[in-house]
Amino acid sequence: MTNARRAARIGRRRWASSKTFHSDAQTEMELTGGSTTQLEMDLGELPLPSYARPAPKEDNVLEQGDLFDLLAESPEPTPQTIFEGMEKPIFEVAFADGRNARFQHANTLLESLEAQDIHIEYQCREGYCGSCRVRLVEGDVHYIEEPMAWIDDDEILPCCCIPKSALKLQ
Amino acid sequence: MAYTTFNRNEFDTFEQPMFFGEPVNVARYDQQKHKIFENLIEKQLSFFWRPEEVDLTNDRKDFMDLPEHEKHIFVSNLKYQTLLDSVQGRSPNVALLPVVSLPELETWIETWSFSETIHSRSYTHIVRNIVPNPAVVFDDITKNEYIVRRAISVTKYYDDFIELSNYYQQLGEGKHTVNGETIDVNLHELKRRLYLTMVSVNVLEAIRFYVSFACSFAFAERAKMEGNAKIIKLIARDEALHLTGTQHMLQIMARGKDDAEFAQIAEECRDDVVAIFHEAAEQEKEWADYLFKDGSMIGLNKDILSQYVEYITNQRIGALGFEPIFDVRNNPLPWINAWLNSDNVQVAPQEAEISSYLVGAIDSEVDTADFGDFDL
Ligand code: FES
Ligand SMILES: [Fe+2]
Numbered sequence: 132m133t134n135a136r137r138a139a140r141i142g143r144r145r146w147a148s149s150k151t152f153h154s155d156a157q158t159e160m161e162l163t164g165g166s167t168t169q170l171e172m173d174l175g176e177l178p179l180p181s182y183a184r185p186a187p188k189e190d191n192v193l194e195q196g197d198l199f200d201l202l203a204e205s206p207e208p209t210p211q212t213i214f215e216g217m218e219k220p221i222f223e224v225a226f227a228d229g230r231n232a233r234f235q236h237a238n239t240l241l242e243s244l245e246a247q248d249i250h251i252e253y254q255c256r257e258g259y260c261g262s263c264r265v266r267l268v269e270g271d272v273h274y275i276e277e278p279m280a281w282i283d284d285d286e287i288l289p290c291c292c293i294p295k296s297a298l299k300l301q
Numbered sequence: 302m303a304y305t306t307f308n309r310n311e312f313d314t315f316e317q318p319m320f321f322g323e324p325v326n327v328a329r330y331d332q333q334k335h336k337i338f339e340n341l342i343e344k345q346l347s348f349f350w351r352p353e354e355v356d357l358t359n360d361r362k363d364f365m366d367l368p369e370h371e372k373h374i375f376v377s378n379l380k381y382q383t384l385l386d387s388v389q390g391r392s393p394n395v396a397l398l399p400v401v402s403l404p405e406l407e408t409w410i411e412t413w414s415f416s417e418t419i420h421s422r423s424y425t426h427i428v429r430n431i432v433p434n435p436a437v438v439f440d441d442i443t444k445n446e447y448i449v450r451r452a453i454s455v456t457k458y459y460d461d462f463i464e465l466s467n468y469y470q471q472l473g474e475g476k477h478t479v480n481g482e483t484i485d486v487n488l489h490e491l492k493r494r495l496y497l498t499m500v501s502v503n504v505l506e507a508i509r510f511y512v513s514f515a516c517s518f519a520f521a522e523r524a525k526m527e528g529n530a531k532i533i534k535l536i537a538r539d540e541a542l543h544l545t546g547t548q549h550m551l552q553i554m555a556r557g558k559d560d561a562e563f564a565q566i567a568e569e570c571r572d573d574v575v576a577i578f579h580e581a582a583e584q585e586k587e588w589a590d591y592l593f594k595d596g597s598m599i600g601l602n603k604d605i606l607s608q609y610v611e612y613i614t615n616q617r618i619g620a621l622g623f624e625p626i627f628d629v630r631n632n633p634l635p636w637i638n639a640w641l642n643s644d645n646v647q648v649a650p651q652e653a654e655i656s657s658y659l660v661g662a663i664d665s666e667v668d669t670a671d672f673g674d675f676d677l
């Protein structure tokens with residue numbers, strides 16, 4: 132694996148594990164009816180116009196190699212998305228071809244499967260490209276973000292959901 | 302029906318189909334028949350980027366050091382992408398806007414097409430950087446037989462639809478004599494051409510670009526042309542959204558969700574759909590042959606690229622509810638996924654320098670719990 136790819140993968144984990152959904156924030160998100168993007172846009176600082184934006188600081192610039200080392204020194208505290216008032220979900224995930232996994236300590240079904248060496252296609256990892264589409268034979272899932280990709284009634288997008296029950300996938 | 306820029310009829314927007322209903326009037330987004338298009342607009346706007354924000358100075362040096370056969374691969378892909386985005390930057394507007402009936406879909410089409418113009422502008426940025434005279438690249442696009450051949454299959458569905466649609470708007474349904482020629486304008490045929498156009502657009506955005514994407518990322522895997530790869534990641538992110546938009550339109554049509562005639566047309570056209578996907582996959586494989594005619598590049602050769610084309614063709618046609626048309630079951634280039642995943646904040650730390658410049662970029666590492674006290 133090249134450094135670039137390793138860094139990309141680590142960067143993704145780092146982002147993912149820092150994401151914690153607060154139930155209040157979640158409800159408000161639903162009330163506004165918008166995507167999370169919209170929520171963040173509303174709350175975030177207004178971006179500066181390009182001429183006013185500071186140049187990146189020298190000491191902030193990471194080389195790919197540095198980054199790997201740097202991240203290795205800062206292990207993740209709690210890797211699972213936490214929903215207030217909801218128990219941490221732990222569910223069995225079975226595939227029609229006989230492969231088995233267990234969902235626990237993960238932000239999304241996709242991350243959980245990847246961590247257990249079950250390869251699922253992906254691209255956007257946030258529900259808008261449809262690459263991760265799999266068929267749900269049995270069980271139920273909860274979407275962390277409203278998925279935008281087209282899926283059939285019996286399909287799910289593992290990149291943006293977590294199980295609500297044991298699952299059987301194809 | 303004649304086009305009007307502001308339809309003064311009163312009508313219930315929820316009664317309107319996506320296309321061929323009332324021409325739109327008020328651009329309002331408070332009532333939406335298909336909310337997905339509003340979501341797509343929001344997402345596309347949040348993706349906004351400018352090519353000049355990606356620094357390409359190292360690419361110039363990299364390019365000069367590439368062996369000739371790799372220069373050929375790089376430049377040929379750039380030409381092909383330029384062709385595809387030239388088409389996509391205008392055609393959805395020209396073809397679809399005159400017949401659209403929902404404001405959110407109208408705006409999605411404009412937003413979609415606008416993002417393609419950014420892609421086109423990025424090619425000028427890249428070309429200016431690698432050759433002293435950009436004309437040597439751009440002028441060849443209309444001359445190079447390998448590109449021209451593909452340009453024909455990319456544009457013929459759009460052109461056939463636009464031709465009949467123009468007659469429909471001017472003359473309405475029926476048999477008409479124009480310049481001594483009899484033209485039969487009927488809505489069923491027009492809808493059929495629209496459906497096939499959408500399929501060919503889906504193929505363009507969801508398959509045809511991917512050979513170039515693979516080559517760009519294969520260069521970047523060797524730490525060559527990395528600025529270009531950053532631009533391609535941003536383009537690939539937009540294209541993933543476009544293909545989702547097109548899949549929604551095709552599925553709304555095929556399920557007769559707002560116009561039962563389209564469900565019938567989709568049924569009639571099943572073989573045509575398979576043929577369009579098949580033809581595109583074969584052309585892309587031929588293209589791979591042309592790219593590698595003087596030699597392969599590290600990590601990619603004609604065979605593996607052809608398998609990749611077959612693989613994504615299966616994926617895309619599967620999303621439309623068709624059986625796979627090729628035997629490949631697994632992605633032969635799994636490393637590409639990490640490159641294709643280019644969300645401005647979630648990925649690659651090496652992308653940090655792009656996202657920090659991006660207008661509207663958000664620090665998504667901020668815990669939403671921090672906002673608990675904010676009133677929305
Ligand atoms: S990876 Fe894009 S929708 Fe799941
Ligand atoms: Fe494009």
Ligand SMILES: [Fe+2]
Nearest residue numbers: 389506540543
């Ligand atoms: Fe596109």
